[in-house]
Amino acid sequence: MDSNLENEATGPTETIVGPSVKIQGDLNSEGDIKIEGQVAGTVTTSQNVYVGDKAVITADVVAGSAIIAGNVNGNLKISNHLILQSTATISGDIACEVLRVEDGAHFSGKCNMGGNSKAKTKEREPETEE
């Protein structure tokens, strides 16, 4: 599955944010998103997200699966697989079904995994709103 996910990240992608591009606001897509530039706001898709090693994201990311090689300041809520590559730096909480962290990746935050973590995440949301 992991290799499939990596193959998908190099295949046709619906939205590509190039290295010279800065986005401010809510980036929503129905397909895969590949980010090589900067995003501030939110990133949402039911499909895959790939964050390149030069990318800087100051945003919460909600996606089906994700491969992170760049810098993310925000929470990651991933329904399936999350891969943190060796160049990844994450400052924020992670919720996912399956997590793979490569040597060298930096992660600072809480991590919830599996169905149990989903339930906990849902329980916590109202508390933070209050």
Added chain:
Amino acid sequence: MYYYILDPHNLSLPRFEKLQVELQGLLAEFNVTGEVGRVTALRTISDLIETASQRGAHTLIACGSDDTFNLMLALLKGRDFTLGFIPLTENSYLGKILGADSLHTAVKTIAARRIEKIDLARAGNTYFIGSAEFGITGHDLQNVNLWNSFTSLSGKAMELQIRIDNQYTITAQTIGGAVVNSRMTSSADQSLANPTDGYLDLLLLDALPKSAILRYKQDIIDNMLEKTPHSSVIKCQKIEFLEPRGLGLSIAGKVLTKFPETVEIIPRRLKMIVGKNRTF
């Protein structure tokens, strides 16, 4: 009933008359004859559309150049015609998109009457079914020598500011780009340049290193900017071009409008007769 709008624009009179005879022969051969209106100084395309509407025509066929079809689109004003296109000029990009790139193929396509509902892009008061470009465009590169290609494609980038779908703002350093509804070259990726998906594709072109220019020049001419290094692809329904003010948005080298301008898609708005060799 078919109504044919014959436009001699961009053609010499002898050439036009020869093509007209050839066209009428083909229309008779394929049994798709109808009423014919010729554009003159006194009868504009707008007048002919009005006439077609009064005569109860349901199918309007533009016979002429790409400009003829684009002008006809802009002048329809919401009238519900099925549209067709017969190119009388060579290298028609619309003919290639629609799979009707020669007189014979186009008449055969009209006779087969395969109708697709396709998306219509609107830029201000103008409409298009192909693509519009800004900055360094494929059209600019078609007839320039290698040295000028190097100068253009490795030149200084401009700062572009765009608002997408009222949701987010893009700031990009780019030398050019395109808003694509459909294009002459089929895409390997079916989700791009598909005029039946209800979306526009915004493609942004980064300045290229000199070593990459020869390799990617043809892709840029074909408007396949997604193949170039560091390009961006944004699928959306509404694009508000904010900066730089005054930058032209053009189709095949002709400036349609200038920034600031909004381009949006009207999904499945056109009933279009298409050929089997269309690019989507």
